Amino acid sequence: MKGNPMSRRRILRTTAPLLAVALLAACGGTTQGDQDDGGGPGGTDATADPNAEYRTGLSVAMLPKSVNNPYFEASSSGAESVVNELEGAYEYTGPSDASASSQVSYIDTLSQQATDVVLLSANDPNALCSSLEQARGGGTVVVTFDSDVDPGCRDLFVSQVDSDEVGLTLLEMTAEQIGGEGEVAVLSATANATNQNAWIDAIGAELESNADYAGIELVDVVYGDDEDEKSFSETQGLMQAHPDLKAIISPTTVGIAAAARYLSGSQYQGEVALTGLGTPNQMREFVEDGTVAEFALWDPTALGELAAYTGAAAASGIITGAEGEVFTAGDLGEYTVGADGVVTLGPPTRFNADNIDEFDF
Numbered sequence: 091m092k093g094n095p096m097s098r099r100r101i102l103r104t105t106a107p108l109l110a111v112a113l114l115a116a117c118g119g120t121t122q123g124d125q126d127d128g129g130g131p132g133g134t135d136a137t138a139d140p141n142a143e144y145r146t147g148l149s150v151a152m153l154p155k156s157v158n159n160p161y162f163e164a165s166s167s168g169a170e171s172v173v174n175e176l177e178g179a180y181e182y183t184g185p186s187d188a189s190a191s192s193q194v195s196y197i198d199t200l201s202q203q204a205t206d207v208v209l210l211s212a213n214d215p216n217a218l219c220s221s222l223e224q225a226r227g228g229g230t231v232v233v234t235f236d237s238d239v240d241p242g243c244r245d246l247f248v249s250q251v252d253s254d255e256v257g258l259t260l261l262e263m264t265a266e267q268i269g270g271e272g273e274v275a276v277l278s279a280t281a282n283a284t285n286q287n288a289w290i291d292a293i294g295a296e297l298e299s300n301a302d303y304a305g306i307e308l309v310d311v312v313y314g315d316d317e318d319e320k321s322f323s324e325t326q327g328l329m330q331a332h333p334d335l336k337a338i339i340s341p342t343t344v345g346i347a348a349a350a351r352y353l354s355g356s357q358y359q360g361e362v363a364l365t366g367l368g369t370p371n372q373m374r375e376f377v378e379d380g381t382v383a384e385f386a387l388w389d390p391t392a393l394g395e396l397a398a399y400t401g402a403a404a405a406s407g408i409i410t411g412a413e414g415e416v417f418t419a420g421d422l423g424e425y426t427v428g429a430d431g432v433v434t435l436g437p438p439t440r441f442n443a444d445n446i447d448e449f450d451f
């Protein structure tokens with residue numbers, strides 16, 4: 091991923107990270123590896139050891155929303171390369187449908203296996219909490235990435251991009267493509283997905299508060315459940331229900347690819363705008379055939395790398411999840427833990443006919 095603008099070294103600065111670590115150290119306590127209070131982010135009774143190094147031999151599992159999604163496969167390849175480098179054992183496991191109830195049994199199995207680190211993209215903010223609580227009680231470090239749970243149910247969250255920034259980017263692209271006027275609809279993933287719901291909320295808030303978007307009306311939100319066929323038919327349904335629709339925003343890689351396939355074979359191609367979050371490899375043909383002008387995403391491989399480093403850092407006592415802690419995520423550079431145990435990867439990149447061929451994921 092070197093040379094990819096999204097993977098450039100990223101140094102996030104905080105006011106006084108070292109001071110924060112020193113203050114925590116002065117309060118005494120134990121390292122993450124020795125304890126788990128399960129009591130929320132920030133590891134209130136734990137301290138990080140700034141001299142600790144990444145432990146070798148960690149067992150790390152990634153549990154995506156669902157398998158067979160190229161987005162999560164890219165994240166998995168990033169995580170796997172980090173775990174290999176740290177001489178650990180890596181596993182990628184999860185359900186074929188993006189539902190929280192399906193994820194529960196995977197969490198339970200991983201915790202029975204005493205997995206050191208679980209990297210989880212959650213299908214629901216609350217439904218996984220009791221399983222996660224049990225896993226953490228047994229010493230497993232739980233790092234969510236991509237889609238969070240309630241902060242009290244995990245150690246850290248590796249966020250791709252600040253949610254408001256995602257919402258804003260989606261709206262900006264939409265407004266540019268429809269000249270700031272008209273009805274728009276959202277084709278989302280599942281109804282309980284923490285990440286998509288945060289982005290949709292951000293779009294709604296921006297529409298209400300920003301006069302630049304006064305001409306845009308959000309008329310519908312539908313759910314394709316991150317399933318290709320359901321997303322395809324929901325797109326068809328949107329077009330039937332809203333004959334004046336000017337744009338579809340699909341903040342899911344599965345949804346946008348299915349919607350593009352529908353539009354490209356329909357009378358709406360080039361007439362109804364489609365934007366959202368997609369992988370360049372899935373969207374290339376639809377940019378080339380004129381169905382899609384511009385969409386965005388972050389680097390999912392780098393997201394997986396950062397999640398793996400974050401989990402390994404927590405399992406090694408380098409960080410506990412407290413705000414202000416700093417750690418080095420290999421070639422990605424130095425990162426600082428933010429409020430609520432959140433570590434943020436970086437801004438999204440927009441893809442269009444001018445740059446899409448520079449990307450291969």
Ligand code: RAM
Nearest residue numbers: 161279341342343344367
């Ligand atoms: C899908 C998933 C994932 C989301 C991307 C943009 O692959 O819903 O959670 O982050 O789209």
